[in-house]
Amino acid sequence: xxxxxxxxxxxxxxxxxxxxxxxxxxxxxxxxxxxxxxxxxxxxxxxxxxxxxxxxxxxxxxxxxxxxxxxxxxxxxxxxxxxxxxxxxxxxxxxxxxxxxxxxxxxxxxxxxxxxxxxxxxxxxxxxxxxxxxxxxxxxxxxxxxxxxxxxxxxxxxxxxxxxxxxxxxxxxxxxxxxxxxxxxxxxxxxxxxxxxxxxxxxxxxxx
Numbered sequence: 001x002x003x004x005x006x007x008x009x010x011x012x013x014x015x016x017x018x019x020x021x022x023x024x025x026x027x028x029x030x031x032x033x034x035x036x037x038x039x040x041x042x043x044x045x046x047x048x049x050x051x052x053x054x055x056x057x058x059x060x061x062x063x064x065x066x067x068x069x070x071x072x073x074x075x076x077x078x079x080x081x082x083x084x085x086x087x088x089x090x091x092x093x094x095x096x097x098x099x100x101x102x103x104x105x106x107x108x109x110x111x112x113x114x115x116x117x118x119x120x121x122x123x124x125x126x127x128x129x130x131x132x133x134x135x136x137x138x139x140x141x142x143x144x145x146x147x148x149x150x151x152x153x154x155x156x157x158x159x160x161x162x163x164x165x166x167x168x169x170x171x172x173x174x175x176x177x178x179x180x181x182x183x184x185x186x187x188x189x190x191x192x193x194x195x196x197x198x199x200x201x202x203x204x205x206x207x208x
Contacts, residue, residue: 090102
């Protein structure tokens with residue numbers, strides 16, 4: 001007869017295998033599906049605009065998230081914000097740092113359209129409307145910033161389009177490509193906010 005200890009170990013092994021399987025499916029399949037639905041719902045509810053989202057991948061074992069081909073339109077249906085690829089790798093150090101800690105954040109080909117409309121309003125101001133709240137009756141005590149740690153933030157091939165329609169002859173300009181690498185960034189006072197930032201221009205000019 002099979003001993004009771006072996007039977008318990010066998011049952012524990014089966015239960016453990018089921019839990020790992022559920023966690024794997026929830027991570028690889030459930031998280032991308034939930035994230036996509038939440039992004040679409042938020043954009044539609046607060047802005048009344050369609051949000052385009054390409055492929056979403058999440059690895060529940062390395063805590064790596066990759067989102068591709070995101071585009072958010074302006075009121076005239078022209079692209080307002082977009083990027084080709086966003087990759088974020090969350091570090092387990094978040095547990096003892098008591099704040100979001102990222103090994104790397106990579107943003108490829110982000111685009112921003114800055115438009116001053118004919119009535120003088122700024123299109124980017126639309127993004128803040130869902131977060132607007134009534135002013136507090138009493139001055140609120142200063143709050144500490146959210147604890148955030150980023151080992152490396154890399155932005156490549158960024159572009160910025162600026163349009164001013166308040167002029168008699170509308171002004172158009174585009175700044176690209178913008179590429180920079182930020183390391184060892186944090187929002188806590190104890191670290192002294194020591195970080196390194198490097199940038200370069202298409203003409204080979206660099207700053208650090």
